[in-house]
Amino acid sequence: VSTCSHSTDLLMFVTLVFTLKSPFCTFLAVVSMAMTPIQRPEMYIIGAQPLCSQLSGLSQGQRKLCQLYQDHMMYIGDGAKTGITECQHQFRQRRWNCSTVDKTSVFGRIMHIGSRETAFTYAISAAGVVNAVSRACREGELSTCGCSRAARPRDLPRDWLWGGCGDNVHYGYRFAREFVDAREREKNYPRGSPEHARTLMNIQNNEAGRQAVYNLANVACKCHGVSGSCSLKTCWLQLADFRRVGEFLKEKYDSAAAMRIGRKGKLELVDKRFNTPTPEDLVYIDPSPDYCLRNETTGSLGTTGRLCNKTSEGMDGCELMCCGRGYDQFKTYKHERCHCKFHWCCYVKCKRCTSLVDQYVCK
Incomplete structure (x- = not known):
């Protein structure tokens, strides 16, 4: 297993988000890199050195893109961090909750297994990059893109104006595809080998994450007129809330397809009774660990030690979460707002109530 240095070099995240040999090293650096804009703003000056040249983890194609688009790099890091946070939210009540035994990384060694959990982390991280770059374009932070130039939707009423400054999801999608997939596409593993299968898996899941952001973007509108009459509307393309993207990809995780490498060097379904995955679907090639034991x-x-819900029959229930080992019960104080009253005009005043509640933790 490879190890990570504690360097906060700006672009160490690149080898994390989408590499096979040392993926968890880069996820760690994504988080530290997302804090770098405040601490080291000089790193984002166009032409600054040694931003790209000192990083041995970059593939040749990624290095070229880094040199050409240095102002994009902080947003790639921000996007990947957003993906990590969303992963931890979506799996907070699952046996695997986006945590790791390695205290210096985010996802850890689990990324070496081509499981459905790994599929989700690739997808949500790629989605985060599209999301961050698309928004940075709209906000005028990048030199090579601006507001969205998406065509006017055909079903938009004729008297509504089209052309507000929208999120440039088209650019975000294209840039993320070129940068994120560059490392995978440059690999030259023997066709049909296990390594080749994992590369194909990574590319598929990267694309599923990008598709989620692209397809969930929708039209937003704002009214204009005297006294809110809404006599005129201006509309633009807007990214969906990233929580919705996370929920969508979580559904794709639950229905992910088990694949294997075929004779023609392409991924094929293990069970041919299921439908062939579309570009929006997640795929995996290895079974998942049960995550019950360390x-x-x-x-x-x-x-x-994980909290569980005694009354739930779902994955957060004590029976499933604790893997049949049983659970311990303890009491704790719960503090919450209560007896809230609305006062004219215009505020709500609440009391603070304390109650003793039962909680349960897995043995």
């Missing part, structure tokens, strides 16, 4: 080899933290 395992340094796979990177599983296990579920000992």
